[in-house]
């Protein structure tokens with residue numbers, strides 16, 4: 001049936017008339033996607049019944065979101081993150097076998113080419129913040145250690161900024177490092193306790209959060225990408241469960257299984273072996289990787 005056979009556009013048949021025009025689409029997947037998007041969008045408009053003014057406000061919001069984007073700033077990703085869409089796409093694409101560590105968002109601050117460091121290295125290059133030692137094992141789902149797993153770690157400093165946000169203030173590659181496990185699957189390194197930080201909130205997404213009565217903060221976390229031959233790459237974080245924003249991450253990245261214990265430790269002898277000045281924080285967290293093709297639970 002041709003589109004005109006469905007009749008002229010009316011409020012009642014709007015979806016059929018619009019999607020009917022796509023019957024010669026060159027890409028079946030695109031046709032399917034646009035059918036769903038059109039249906040849901042029309043549904044929203046019919047439920048909301050926006051005034052012309054409100055509709056124009058929406059158009060201008062998206063316009064400003066696009067205008068905010070450049071080589072360093074991706075406002076649409078922030079929009080996707082703050083609406084929970086990024087986490088939903090991550091969840092759909094990372095259904096893991098039971099026992100495997102869960103993933104979360106990559107975030108915008110990963111930098112390729114961080115230096116590979118010996119186990120135990122201190123990734124804090126500017127001596128600021130509260131000392132922290134962090135370690136654990138990289139395991140398969142049967143509990144066996146994984147040799148030659150490569151961990152790429154990065155975190156914000158104790159003021160809540162990544163090195164790339166403070167070029168010229170923080171040393172390059174501050175609080176970043178790449179580590180490779182030995183036969184025992186163990187990793188450990190020294191760092192500083194991370195702090196919560198706001199996502200960039202000086203653009204339209206920040207305004208949206210403000211109007212919705214939402215804060216822009218992400219609870220303190222460390223980022224990990226963990227790769228090993230024969231295993232699925234894990235992109236994840238661990239979080240500080242005592243962070244004030246742990247239950248209200250602006251981008252919905254927190255999962256129960258990603259809460260690590262940050263233990264405050266007073267032990268002068270151990271502090272000395274780590275070259276720490278006094279009390280320090282201690283974190284122990286294992287990661288479990290799924291084999292490529294391992295059945296999802």
Ligand SMILES: [Fe+2]
Nearest residue numbers: 107109221223
């Ligand atoms: Fe982050």
